[in-house]
Amino acid sequence: MKHEKNAMNCIEIINKIRGIISLSGDKIxxxxxxxxxxxxxxxxxIKTELLFFENSVSLRRPNEIVIKMFNDKxxxxxxxxxxxxxxxxxxxxxxxxKNLPNLIYSCPAIVxxxxxxxxxxxxxxxxxxxxxxxxxxxxxxxxxxxxQGLVFGDARLRNFIFSKSQSLxxxxxxxxxxxxxxxxxxxxxxxxxxxxxxxxEETDNEYNLNRMIYFLLSxxxxxxxxxxxxxxxxxxxxxxxxxxxxxILNSLKIVIERRSLQINNQKMEKIRNEIKNAFNQxxxxxxx
Numbered sequence: 001m002k003h004e005k006n007a008m009n010c011i012e013i014i015n016k017i018r019g020i021i022s023l024s025g026d027k028i029x030x031x032x033x034x035x036x037x038x039x040x041x042x043x044x045x046i047k048t049e050l051l052f053f054e055n056s057v058s059l060r061r062p063n064e065i066v067i068k069m070f071n072d073k074x075x076x077x078x079x080x081x082x083x084x085x086x087x088x089x090x091x092x093x094x095x096x097x098k099n100l101p102n103l104i105y106s107c108p109a110i111v112x113x114x115x116x117x118x119x120x121x122x123x124x125x126x127x128x129x130x131x132x133x134x135x136x137x138x139x140x141x142x143x144x145x146x147x148q149g150l151v152f153g154d155a156r157l158r159n160f161i162f163s164k165s166q167s168l169x170x171x172x173x174x175x176x177x178x179x180x181x182x183x184x185x186x187x188x189x190x191x192x193x194x195x196x197x198x199x200x201e202e203t204d205n206e207y208n209l210n211r212m213i214y215f216l217l218s219x220x221x222x223x224x225x226x227x228x229x230x231x232x233x234x235x236x237x238x239x240x241x242x243x244x245x246x247x248i249l250n251s252l253k254i255v256i257e258r259r260s261l262q263i264n265n266q267k268m269e270k271i272r273n274e275i276k277n278a279f280n281q282x283x284x285x286x287x288x
Contacts (some may be wrong), residue, residue, distance in 0.1 A: 066171075118163035199274070
């Protein structure tokens with residue numbers, strides 16, 4: 001994860017977290033000297049060491065943890081906190097302990113998880129180290145989630161960790177909800193190619209497109225639109241390609257509108273051809 005470099009902000013966040021937790025009647029102590037603030041669009045997320053926690057005798061200390069403090073300046077922040085806990089528990093019942101960090105503690109606006117040592121999928125993608133195994137794990141877990149009718153409201157590669165033990169972990173549960181599975185898969189695929197640089201820039205997107213397609217082919221089925229595993233040699237691969245190219249373009253148009261990008265029809269056609277060609281090239285040269 002990328003993080004902020006302002007240590008004072010990190011310490012101020014820890015102090016506020018301690019204050020909130022103390023109001024709940026619990027005693028907890030963190031290591032102020034080992035604190036990292038992670039990037040978060042809306043809330044505050046830090047990594048630190050847990051030195052003392054009165055209500056837990058089973059934790060080894062010092063113990064690396066991640067604390068998420070929901071931003072009280074955002075309307076409905078307690079609803080977001082409640083949804084995070086609710087969806088975490090649902091995922092735990094679905095996946096067990098295999099794909100989720102342990103939830104160590106929670107109180108209104110605060111959640112504390114164990115820290116998972118590894119790299120998020122976005123960083124692996126940008127380093128061109130996103131392996132077939134990691135993508136197969138992502139596809140398998142995503143399919144399992146979708147079969148429950150659930151999707152990630154924030155479908156981004158940053159929300160998945162490939163641990164040092166070669167396992168996948170979900171992080172950030174507050175925006176998980178019931179929704180359009182095909183659109184959600186399409187949004188996730190866009191996160192493979194909408195980066196800096198990305199599909200909107202004049203740059204080489206071959207690796208990112210290849211990894212995106214490999215993930216999609218590993219996914220197997222989406223809302224009964226695909227009845228079986230599609231391979232590049234499958235008789236329906238051309239229809240499969242046309243369907244997903246259109247879905248990806250629809251998701252890209254949403255990104256364009258949200259970011260107020262100036263992309264004309266000629267550029268969009270060029271992007272469409274680049275994505276379609278990547279699907280076609282995968283038939284003869286899956287690579288990586």
